[in-house]
Amino acid sequence: MEIRxxxxxxxxxxxxxxxxxxxxxxxxEADFEKIKANVYEIFNTxxxxxxxxxxxxxxxxxxFLKEKLEQIPSSWAAAYERAKQHDDVKAMHIESIKLxxxxxxxxxxxxxxxxxx
Amino acid sequence: xxxxxxxxxxxxxxxxxxLHLLKALAMEDMYVERLAERLDLSASTVSFHLKKLTEAxxxxxxxxxxxxxxxxxxxxxxxxxxxxxxxxxxxxxxxxEREAKxxxxxxxxxxxxxxxxxxxxxxxxxRIILEVIVDAFEFDRKYTEREVNIMIAxxxxxxxxxxxxxxxxxxxxxxxxxxxxxxGD
Numbered sequence: 001m002e003i004r005x006x007x008x009x010x011x012x013x014x015x016x017x018x019x020x021x022x023x024x025x026x027x028x029e030a031d032f033e034k035i036k037a038n039v040y041e042i043f044n045t046x047x048x049x050x051x052x053x054x055x056x057x058x059x060x061x062x063x064f065l066k067e068k069l070e071q072i073p074s075s076w077a078a079a080y081e082r083a084k085q086h087d088d089v090k091a092m093h094i095e096s097i098k099l100x101x102x103x104x105x106x107x108x109x110x111x112x113x114x115x116x117x
Numbered sequence: 118x119x120x121x122x123x124x125x126x127x128x129x130x131x132x133x134x135x136l137h138l139l140k141a142l143a144m145e146d147m148y149v150e151r152l153a154e155r156l157d158l159s160a161s162t163v164s165f166h167l168k169k170l171t172e173a174x175x176x177x178x179x180x181x182x183x184x185x186x187x188x189x190x191x192x193x194x195x196x197x198x199x200x201x202x203x204x205x206x207x208x209x210x211x212x213x214e215r216e217a218k219x220x221x222x223x224x225x226x227x228x229x230x231x232x233x234x235x236x237x238x239x240x241x242x243x244r245i246i247l248e249v250i251v252d253a254f255e256f257d258r259k260y261t262e263r264e265v266n267i268m269i270a271x272x273x274x275x276x277x278x279x280x281x282x283x284x285x286x287x288x289x290x291x292x293x294x295x296x297x298x299x300x301g302d
Binding site: 025026089090093096 | 165167168
């Protein structure tokens with residue numbers, strides 16, 4: 001699956017899940033889906049910027065995305081640690097959701113790179 | 118319970134996962150991983166919800182040798198919704214202060230050197246200026262209409278309008294030619 005399709009699929013999945021959870025009365029879980037969708041949106045935008053700068057399927061674009069996938073979540077990891085120090089379970093959970101999405105994107109990138117062209 | 122605490126409680130209860138957690142804890146005290154397993158949620162999500170339940174006073178925790186156990190606080194859940202509604206708002210003092218400031222602004226705007234400049238068009242503002250004027254009247258004393266007119270005229274020439282409005286606002290009462298100040302709540 002192309003990385004662009006991956007992002008769009010994930011954003012769509014999160015939105016569907018958010019609506020379903022909201023309807024079923026899982027308000028906070030619905031918000032968590034929104035957070036996930038936002039993170040996919042961020043990296044979708046990063047990918048758009050990357051292909052604009054380097055061109056689609058160019059190594060530079062992949063490197064740019066990989067760099068941002070290290071750089072951006074590092075602030076979330078720091079926020080998670082700060083929250084942990086203050087025993088702020090709610091903030092920890094939110095940061096962990098963002099970090100898990102970043103991990104999901106990384107895993108998908110590996111798969112995409114390994115796929116035969 | 119304050120108004121804000123009541124809102125927090127209602128918000129806390131309006132989530133299915135938290136209701137499921139409470140149901141589980143109503144059966145027995147449990148630790149995070151056990152609750153996560155039972156409700157098919159991540160431990161992190163369970164901790165998130167437990168934090169909210171704890172803040173709302175619905176759940177409490179205690180440490181055992183290996184785990185932090187969570188238990189339901191039945192006391193709060195036995196409170197009736199009617200009791201919560203009847204509670205005096207926690208921000209009553211803030212509200213009173215806000216009212217006092219508003220009142221001062223109105224008085225400053227409509228009085229100059231103790232004289233009323235004009236009768237406010239807004240009923241709320243007029244009520245305030247009438248309350249200021251009625252302070253000139255003693256409780257437990259009957260006044261003739263002439264005395265009332267003279268006293269009001271000290272504040273404003275159109276004493277007839279103000280006198281009538283003081284009656285309609287239930288600040289003065291009248292019987293025949295006699296008037297007296299109404300005692301507040």
